[in-house]
Amino acid sequence: MSSFMIMVLLLLLKFASSNSTPDGFIFNEDTLKLDGAAKLDSKGLLTLTNASFSQQTGHAFYNNAVQFKNTNNGSVISFPTTFIFAIVPEYKQFGGRGMACVISPSQKLQGALPGYLGLFDDTNIGTSSNHIVAVELDTFQDFDMEIRDKDSNHVGIDINGLKSIKSAGAGYFPAGKNGNFTDLNLQSGDPMQVWVEYNGIDKQLNVTLSPINVPKPNIPLLSLTLDLSPVILDSMYVGFSSGMCRFSTSHYILGWTFKVNGQSEPIDLPRLPKIPQRRLKKINGHRNFAFAFAFGLPFIGFLVIPVMIIRAFLNLRKEFVEVLEDWEVQYGPYKFSHKDLSIATEGFKESELLGRGAFGRVYRGVLPTLNTEVAVKRVAHDSRQGMREFLAEIATIGRLRHPNLVRLLGYCRCKQELLLVYDFMPNGSLDKFLYGQPKRLLNWMQRFKIIKDVASGLFYLHHQWIQVIIHTDIKASNILIDSDFIARLGDFGLAKLCDHGADLQTCHVAGTLGYIAPELARTGKANTRTDLLTFGKFMLEVVCGRRPVEHRASPEKIILIDWVLECLENGNILEAIDQSLGAEYVIEEAELVLKLGLLCSHAVATARSSISDVVKYLEGEAQLPDNLSEIIKSQDFGEASNGEDVPLISVPSITITEPFISRGR
Template structure:
């Protein structure tokens, strides 16, 4: 019994010690008073700065955490997860070239007898480099390109296993979350930078992340490697840093270090880190040798000028921030940036004028990204309401066939929306603007058919696949934008209405564009998906026939596009309505499908129209389009599925006008 109790106590003690080892962690915001194992040139300055190596040529320096650490789980044999981060600086007297850099090292020993300096980084020599018995794992910050070790360049981050030929290496850079792109860095710039190294034991994945000291940790690592470290480690191991010098004047520094086993390393307090030494000789400004009276008078006049300039500039670029905008704060642009991007909203940058304002081309000054800036008119009848609606709706929509809203800006009475730039403008310019020198290209039938399917896909997403039902209320060719490859995206959500799935749309003020308004919408003011289906039907006929929905200058039978196509269908000559610019270069079955589907969608009876999911399936050939009947004349007294006459259609248009539609 006594023996059993002793064994139990021993096992508990071992478990406690193992647990303590597995959870070890430390954080050094500077190294003043810290017990580090140093050798070679390594030393701790009075202000707490750890100097790994200085400008002494061809020497090495090591700095290690003094206690050995158990990286291996004794029960599974796998390496535990661990995380570490440190702030470093590499300063070179030469601005275009540096010497060897710094290595974060995990090794069985803190000593490296016979290790060479220069490109060997104080870790190996010619006899032991590459030996599997080294059990050395390193993350190198290398500033010297050595062809012997297959270095990719003289400014890279690499993962080393028992060798200085990196298993994986990438040029020094970081992913800017703010700019959404990679930004190059110079390791030997002399500026402090931060490195994060994280190993996930369960995934067997090693991540390395780099960033300037004034940039938060990027979300995307610089380097990621699938590797099982248990193949290379023994127990216990030491963790620390190694560095060396060459014939160049280089100094390598550590400002802070944090480490955690089985967890996330604690963040360093950057404000508490020691300062780096001054670079270059201290100079006395020549201004102090000039007469102080002259300087004083000049400063007074200069101060007055600067204050006036700042006041005028602030007034010019003053912005408005209301409570509802706090939700969308991250997408808010500065008016100053948009003003610069559009060259002061110069007429040369004007892309077009829509129902709610002007659209300008711009290049953002920070990212050099090309954008379209929509500047809502001061005298807009709905103004802020459309502006808010567009932010709430399109600001959250994510679909390949919807124009991306990048952000917005408010400034006094001005409302500005920033979109992805669509180099080819709107579809209507290709269909109708025959005189324009910028739209001489005639869209082929294949291109038109793909545009139709893209717009249908966008409307299906809005009606059924997003978190709410979105009724666009202004589907037309001028609101379909074309990118560089002539891919279509639906845009201009200024009139959009949202309501919950299964809910009942409320009656609203009738808005939209004449020729696209569903008759029941003009009567009831209720905007539901069927309203968009009607407009989409008119849009289909636009694209296929190359005609606007209403052409006042056309012959009487051709004034209303839908009526003209119905008349041709009744005569059995629906293909006579095809855009003559296509010159018979189209698939007859596809063309008939589009024309018939246009008539099916633009019926006056909303319950007889298909939903957008059915429309997409018709276009993809998944289901057959129902056969359309011939329209009966008014004299028979029978009621057609379609509005019976031009007179009734024009009556609907007049009703819409009286209801306030545009």
């Protein structure tokens, strides 16, 4: 119906079911679909996410779907909406992820991640089947190649993903011909008003922002000409979404009006609910006692006791106050409390232990606030590289987003304890499917897909992210398998970063015996080709069902690469395949992977293929060289000549790590 109107004053969409009181409007929560951390108080204040809990998403949609399309021609009808919001960070200088006004085909955004404004997950972000239109108020700069935010204080128009079609720094043009652009800080805590208006005839979407104490600007902040008909379905839901995954932040909606094919009603500003005042963190109980004692007994020990109390207070303050270091501000994805992680893992109970390695233990946990399974890596106290490993993982994987990489959800530091929180992988690590007496044997199709999954993740690390990431430790125990049996490369504790085309100097690189490139041990210089060697050995590991070095094997089979090379020279390379596969494998694919494994494991770095070539070989987009056998046997290669950037890392020492033994993560 063309005159259909949805109106919400002092919060969400609400019709005549609201009650009028001298203090304002009180709304019935039955007209709203609230999800996650979202809640509506008695005075009509909608909180999407709040600073009291960690890692949240919050959704609020009107219960009924809205008819957005003209039944005659299928075009999207004009619609205006306006709302008033406020973003209040716990720390003045640090904000959360932001919020968005959204049009969605569903009220249930299941699996949506806080880092994606509660709208998408790693599998569907950027997918046209989402049919989502959003106006984001973003307070975090995401450097992901798929997003590439302009800054940490902007407004954007998003279609099916978070890479804004159009965006601008937050601000407005005051009414008047000579109004200069005025900047606004989205997370100032001050209420601001947004107008989102779509003209169905001109196919133009305008977004305007201003403080609530100034008239609506004549010039919109964003203006985009785009036909929304392919994106918006006949009936859709309207509402708000928010995510908080870095620093604690409260996201509020104070008022909202929406109308199809007409003018939205103005919001009654005097009746807006009040925003809760910022609350400072409670002073620790011990410090309260110190203050009470000091001021309750002012005349006892006039000179000595106050000094003792002040010293005790300062020591307690030093012990309990969290300090945000530079690397945490720049890279930290989200900081969990030690209490939450202890509850999640039942006090790091032995029965929750998933596995242990050279640098710590991994526990299964269930986050109490989200009822979500996670894996918590507890870095060993006596690990000589504990802090280095910890910082490397925070700096690296905390910003990566790829379906074939294990996602780091956050971290925790409590005194000297270092904790990393990952997505839980119910199928554990790949090595348990290959070695010992596995409960489940992998068929050829699964093995081939796992190899392609890891190749895709490695390609992202080497070429698609804003920096080159050298993983340095690709092996079966560092490959995790999710519930859909998708392989994800994890354990970035040894990873190194450098800019594309630049050299990175570092003092230490670690690896696992049997996987380390010979040039790394010889010259102390690592690059993307050293990753290719470990990936080559990983491919052989998966196909042959054994580790690169097997001391219990017969003498000719102890070194896996030597055994596979011998099989190639004898004209029967398929003899090296895992016997548990029997004859159930694709001959062409098996030969391809074995030969590619040998090529990537070549003793001479420049003989190895790049990961981009490897992906093409595995996808059937390119053929291996005809003289592959000669290349594999040859030891005479010059410098790399394919134009690929090969960033070098100079390292004076190498650490050997044992394989990570795991029964899940």
